[in-house]
Amino acid sequence: MRKLAVLTGGGDCPGLNAVIRAVVKAAYHHKIEVLGIRDGFRGAVEGEFMPLGLSDVSGILPRGGTILGTTNRDNPFAYEMKLNGLTQVVDRSDDVLRNLRERGVDALLAIGGDGSLNIALKLADKGLKVIGIPKTIDNDLMATDQTFGFQTAVDTAQDALDRLHTTAESHHRVMILEVMGRYAGWIALYAGVAGGADVILIPEIPYNIDRVALAIQQRANQGKKFSIIVVAEGAKPLGGEMVVERLVSGRFDPLKLGGIGAKLGNDLEEQCGMETRVTVLGHLQRGGSPDAYDRVLSSRYGVAAVEAALDGEFGVMVALHGRDIVRVPLIQAVDRLKLVPLNDPLLLAARELGIEMGD
Ligand code: F6P
Secondary structure (H helix, E strand, C coil): CEEEEEECCCCCCCCCCHHHHHHHHHHCCCCEEEEEEEECCHHHHHHHHEEEEEEHHCCCCCCCCCCCCCCCCCCEEEEEEEEEEEEECCHHHHHHHHHHHHHHEEEEEEECCHHHHHHHHHHHCCCCEEEEEEEEECCCCCCCCCCCCHHHHHHHHHHHHHHHHHHHHHHCCHHHHHHHCCCCHHHHHHHHHHHCEEEEEECCCCHHHHHHHHHHHHHHHHCCCCEEEECCCCCCCCCCCEEEEEEECCEEECCCEHHHHHHHHHHHHHCCCEEEEEECCCHCCCCCCCCCHHHHHHHHHHHHHHHHEEEHCCCEEEEEEEEEEEEEEHHHHCCCCCCCCCCCCCHHHHCCCCCCCCC
């Protein structure tokens, strides 16, 4: 093992730089060279590499974002290109293999979520030595207890809820916080419990608007003239659909979600007659410095990925199982999304806390 390449793919999240730093430091320790690939798989296709030494990663542990850049489009197997003035979709996965081979790269460390790790798996099927590192604020990757970036996103959402609480109470309003979470409601669930929400709506449980309205009404009857609702962007009403803002071509998942908070706000105002305000937390959840938990987890993932490469174990993802970092087959990680199960201990606790889950 002489040379590793590393890329960050998909939506960014707090802790990416901490992983890159850990990879470079651990590789240095084992006398392995590291090449960074710019902007995820786009750079792998286009051959945009940069050497990464200790000085390049100095000071980046607390920094949000990724020094390498990232993208949640540009799939090498379905790569959009302008040919003769027309946009065409072509398979450029062979270019990735060639670019890595030409630079003497022995293995690729792919830091990514569902989309990027699916690509990594397909490249592994073509013979590339790949190790995955689980990233996403959504925490929806199978085969690991936690992805890095999730905890910091929860902290950010909880801070927003604390702030909404004081203004909700002063104005006697219903405050809705729309958080990220396309198919999995982990952020909404954890932030909602941490932030003392009265209602938590997640994609896994289609909500009955009457139940939500009743919960707010009951609070009002008990003298609580304000309510706090957390809704995941992928939540949907019973018998209804997710609210899609628009379609984005070339993205791993073309659905750009957003707007469920506004819909819920309108419906509730109509039904309860209480003044309602909506806050969409959006990309604030993805930005900023990783918290201590994510810095530790990211550092451990980076070191573990280099160790896996040294052991010659490829086609795997490093994963958190309890307190241990283990290696799991990549296929297990991307097989299906890790949704909130209906018997999840925190979900059950939320119900016992009297939080309305909308069903
Ligand atoms: O996958 C992470 C995620 O944060 C989703 O929760 C969200 O829907 C999506 O990224 C937004 O991505 P974009 O950067 O394209 O707006």
